Amino acid sequence: MRDSPKDIFKAMGVRMTPQRLEILRILEKCNEHPAAEDVYEKIRERFPSISFDTVYRTLSLFESHGLIKKVHHLAEKTRYDTNMRHHHHFVCVRCKKIIDFTWEGIDKIPAPEKVKEWGKVEDRYVELRGICQDCLKKTGV
Amino acid sequence: MRDSPKDIFKAMGVRMTPQRLEILRILEKCNEHPAAEDVYEKIRERFPSISFDTVYRTLSLFESHGLIKKVHHLAEKTRYDTNMRHHHHFVCVRCKKIIDFTWEGIDKIPAPEKVKEWGKVEDRYVELRGICQDCLKKTGV
DNA sequence: AAGTATATAAGAATTATTCCAATTTCATTC
DNA sequence: GAATGAAATTGGAATAATTCTTATATACTT
Incomplete structure (x- = not known):
């Protein structure tokens, strides 16, 4: 309802x-x-x-009020990545800091069949979003 | 070298x-x-x-020339998501179409320890990037 | 129905990014 | 090593997305 x-x-x-x-x-x-x-x-x-x-x-x-949300954080300015190897990101939603990491475990899992039907998947990107240690310290939350 | x-x-x-x-x-x-x-x-x-x-x-x-890359596609305009349930995206890198999907298999895998040390992870977002069927048809590639 | 705080319209302002024209500079040839 | 021509830089104007401002209009309480 x-x-x-x-x-x-x-x-x-x-x-x-x-x-x-x-x-x-x-x-x-x-x-x-x-x-x-x-x-x-x-x-x-x-x-x-x-x-x-x-x-x-x-x-x-x-x-x-939480009825909709933006597809991406970080949309204000273009940010550049100097690491051209395959990797994922930890993103601090407060300060927008980005840290690279690799995660083989998650790269190997086959994509859902339905997605494969939508098109040819060429890349997989994972974003772990949260609050970094620096920001946690600042507000104590 | x-x-x-x-x-x-x-x-x-x-x-x-x-x-x-x-x-x-x-x-x-x-x-x-x-x-x-x-x-x-x-x-x-x-x-x-x-x-x-x-x-x-x-x-x-x-x-x-592939020395660096932008952190996000889709950065030109802000796009809104009207689906507030947890989900992931298939993104067509050509036409920028976005399709939502859920993927329980990938939500359950514990995050790497090193990432947990960087901060408090609150959300996990996966983006599968590729070429959608419409765009595949258009160019035949 | 009236009054008032809130919302809208129109256009100016701002911010990130790109374009343009004049000048300068790199790298090749002599 | 200097001349040359194509390519690169500068500085400011132009553009595009988004936000701000102010006067006017409107939703909601009484």
Whole structure:
């Protein structure tokens, strides 16, 4: 049983506006992984004068309340990797520190059959996300 | 046995300039995952008048020759995920399509001890990268 | 229904990155 | 070793994604 939009907005403690409602509907219907621009193009069908800002603000709002999330952390700036051997990353979600590691155990497990049907898998990347020791020390959490 | 800078640039078929040489040294020395700005700040110690453009151009050059790589594909625009359950992604490196999947087999394997020492791991994300069926059809490769 | 805090629209501002044109420099030839 | 021409650098303008600002409009409480 899914919450009604009214309850969702009530729980967030914000007003339910037509724009927000429509963005919510678009997102609920969407099985892809839209960029802000995709949402903007879609909602303009009904709200031709909506501003980009409203879309961005609403996406941030939804994200801060755990309704959606960004596909990647670290998206603000491009980061470069100087290690060209196959490896994975530990990423600190606070300070964005990245540490390389290898993990043969996980490289060997065959990919799920369904995924193989979606296309040709060429690479496997694992990201372990958490809080690094430095950041743990800083806040004690 | 590592190639000399001279050989590296020769292999790339480009001129060896002091700026490029210094950026190469900075990257070789660097165990972090620098953003362009980090490289810029570092090289300005020796080349105070270097332009951002040179840094970006050189990083692209190195990337196109396989000396370094970007930490993430998909970094151009923020993409949103409307599926808040734990899952992983198949990503088409051509069209950037993203498909969700779950993979219990891989979720259960304990993380390497060394990683646990680096911090508190809170989430595990796997990205299978390849070419989706649509893109395979288009080019026949 | 009125009042008020909150949300929106439009465009300016910001940030990361790329483009452009003028100048400089590398590396090859003489 | 100097001249030369192609390639590289600089500095600033341009672009693209995202955020901020301010005046106006609107949802929700009373």
